[in-house]
Each structure stands twice: as C-alpha cells, then as structure tokens.
Amino acid sequence: xxxxxxxxxxxxxxxxxxxxxxxxxxxxxxxxxxxxxxxxxxxxxxxxxxxxxxxxxxxxxxxxxxxxxxxxxxxxxxxxxxxxxxxxxxxxxxxxxxxxxxxxxxxxxxxxxxxxxxxxxxxxxxxxxxxxxx
Amino acid sequence: xxxxxxxxxxxxxxxxxxxxxxxxxxxxxxxxxxxxxxxxxxxxxxxxxxxxxxxxxxxxxxxxxxxxxxxxxxxxxxxxxxxxxxxxxxxxxxxxxxxxxxxxxxxxxxxxxxxxxxxxxxxxxxxxxxxxxx
DNA sequence: AAGTTATGCATGCAATTGCATTCAATTGCG
DNA sequence: CGCAATTGAATGCAATTGCATGCATAACTT
Numbered sequence: 001x002x003x004x005x006x007x008x009x010x011x012x013x014x015x016x017x018x019x020x021x022x023x024x025x026x027x028x029x030x031x032x033x034x035x036x037x038x039x040x041x042x043x044x045x046x047x048x049x050x051x052x053x054x055x056x057x058x059x060x061x062x063x064x065x066x067x068x069x070x071x072x073x074x075x076x077x078x079x080x081x082x083x084x085x086x087x088x089x090x091x092x093x094x095x096x097x098x099x100x101x102x103x104x105x106x107x108x109x110x111x112x113x114x115x116x117x118x119x120x121x122x123x124x125x126x127x128x129x130x131x132x133x134x
Numbered sequence: 135x136x137x138x139x140x141x142x143x144x145x146x147x148x149x150x151x152x153x154x155x156x157x158x159x160x161x162x163x164x165x166x167x168x169x170x171x172x173x174x175x176x177x178x179x180x181x182x183x184x185x186x187x188x189x190x191x192x193x194x195x196x197x198x199x200x201x202x203x204x205x206x207x208x209x210x211x212x213x214x215x216x217x218x219x220x221x222x223x224x225x226x227x228x229x230x231x232x233x234x235x236x237x238x239x240x241x242x243x244x245x246x247x248x249x250x251x252x253x254x255x256x257x258x259x260x261x262x263x264x265x266x267x268x
Numbered sequence: 269a270a271g272t273t274a275t276g277c278a279t280g281c282a283a284t285t286g287c288a289t290t291c292a293a294t295t296g297c298g
Numbered sequence: 299c300g301c302a303a304t305t306g307a308a309t310g311c312a313a314t315t316g317c318a319t320g321c322a323t324a325a326c327t328t
Binding site: 003010014057123126 | 145149245253257258260262266268
C-alpha cells in the first residue's frame with residue numbers, strides 16, 4: 001500500500017511540476033510533447049493514430065481530439081492509409097519538429113531537477129526496473 | 135529518463151485499472167475514496183478542506199467542487215470553523231463511512247492484483263523508499 | 269457473395285477541470 | 299486602531315475529458 005500511495009502521489013506531484021514549467025515557458029502541455037515525440041521517433045516519422053493511443057495510454061477519443069488540436073496548429077498532418085482505409089497515419093510537420101525540439105530542454109530540465117538530481121544512477125535504474133514489473 | 139517514463143506510464147495504467155474496477159462495481163471514482171479516507175482517518179474524523187487539498191494534491195477549486203459533490207450526496211458535511219471563519223471543516227457522515235467501507239475491498243483487490251502480486255514484499259518496500267526520495 | 273463481427277476514428281452531450289477572479293475572514297504592521 | 303497583505307473558499311466561463319454512440323472499412327464465416 002505504501003508503494004501504491006507513493007506511486008500515485010509522486011507521479012502527480014512531479015507531473016504537476018513539469019506541466020507548470022512548460023506553462024511558465026509558454027509551451028503546450030506534456031501530452032503534446034508525447035505525441036510529437038512518438039510520431040517523430042517512429043520509423044519514417046509516421047505513426048498510426050491507434051499506435052499513439054497505445055503508447056500514450058490515452059483514451060481513444062482523447063487522442064482523436066488531441067490530434068485535432070495538433071492538426072489545427074499545423075504541427076501534425078492526418079493522412080489516410082492506403083492499405084487500410086480505417087487508419088489515420090500521422091506525420092509531423094517541420095513546425096511540429098521545431099516545437100518538440102523547443103520543449104525538450106524545459107522538459108528535460110524539470111526531470112533532472114525533480115528526479116535525476118534526487119537519485120543516483122543505480123537508484124534510477126532500480127526504480128525503472130521495479131516499475132517495469134508492473 | 136527510463137525511470138520517469140516508467141513512472142508516468144505505470145501510474146496511469148494502474149490508475150486506469152483501479153478506476154475501471156470501481157466503475158464496474160458501480161462505485162464512484164478513486165478521488166472520492168481518497169477524500170473520505172483522509173477525513174475519516176483524521177483525528178476526531180474532521181479535517182479542514184485545505185488539508186484535504188494538500189494531502190490529495192488536487193487543485194483548490196477541484197477540492198471545492200469535489201466536496202460539493204460529496205456533500206450533495208450526503209457523504210460529507212461542511213462546517214464553518216469557529217476559530218478561523220475562513221476554514222471549512224469537513225465531517226464524514228455515516229453514509230460516507232459506509233461508502234468508504236464498501237469501496238475498500240474493490241480498491242484493495244485491484245492494488246493487490248496489479249501491484250501486490252507482482253512484487254515481493256522487499257521489492258515493494260524498496261519501491262516505496264525510492265519514491266519517497268522524490 | 270452476403271451477412272456478421274471487429275477495428276479505427278469521429279462526435280454530441282454531460283461532467284469535470286483549469287483559469288482568473290472575487291469574496292470574506294484573518295494577520296501583520298505602522 | 300486602521301489598512302494593506304495573506305489565506306481559505308467559491309464561482310463564471312472556457313477548455314478538456316468521459317461516455318455512448320455512430321460511421322466507415324476490413325476481416326471472418328458459411
């Protein structure tokens with residue numbers, strides 16, 4: 001139980017801090033980064049919307065609407081897949097790449113401050129290993 | 135970074151599973167449990183609204199509205215504090231106690247299934263200790 | 269080939285959340 | 299004391315999320 005409560009509380013606390021930093025920097029929420037990052041990192045820089053859903057653990061309709069916003073802001077393009085007409089294939093635009101790149105330093109600094117600097121490398125690895133079991 | 139990503143993903147995954155279980159059992163969200171639990175466990179079973187805010191890590195206005203809903207459903211009472219008229223003191227009703235009690239087995243079973251059974255006692259303690267450093 | 273089921277995405281509507289601000293009670297200070 | 303600053307709580311409004319459902323395409327079955 002202590003592990004569970006710690007997990008929930010710690011995650012929420014750190015997440016709030018990261019979001020607050022991004023906001024202070026005039027940047028969009030972390031979810032935007034996550035999507036942009038997944039798409040950019042995918043082979044050929046294109047990724048099905050359903051894959052984004054799986055990787056971010058967001059609900060289907062939330063991915064749909066988040067992509068709406070990203071598209072509206074010209075960060076992502078939706079294309080229909082030829083092989084399977086049901087799929088949306090997402091492509092990141094150059095504007096999207098630029099935004100992702102500009103978010104990274106802020107994001108990374110927040111993680112470093114709140115997590116990296118509080119754990120040794122061995123501890124961080126241990127934590128990652130324990131979390132991977134869940 | 136692996137630790138951070140693992141933290142966010144694991145927390146979201148487990149939380150979703152817990153919420154899903156509660157919903158399947160026709161029960162309210164976990165946040166309700168957390169508030170009821172904090173209030174009931176507090177000395178004299180009364181707790182200031184501001185303390186709930188601090189303990190749950192919810193935003194001030196979200197606590198306010200969550201308490202609105204708990205109050206509307208007769209689970210919690212809001213009383214004004216004599217010593218400091220700004221404070222709301224929350225009291226749990228017998229209906230609130232009953233609900234908390236009925237949620238506990240579902241909640242506990244979900245934690246056991248998704249966390250308890252996947253870690254040894256030593257691992258869980260280790261995890262809690264690492265999280266406590268953050 | 270036609271009918272059934274499954275999958276991926278979108279959307280109307282209700283509920284919740286975030287933001288900015290307001291209000292009231294208390295504290296601190298000249 | 300009298301007044302500015304602080305603290306705890308509430309709220310109007312916009313944005314986001316959850317839910318249920320709809321729609322189109324593909325896969326399976328016989």
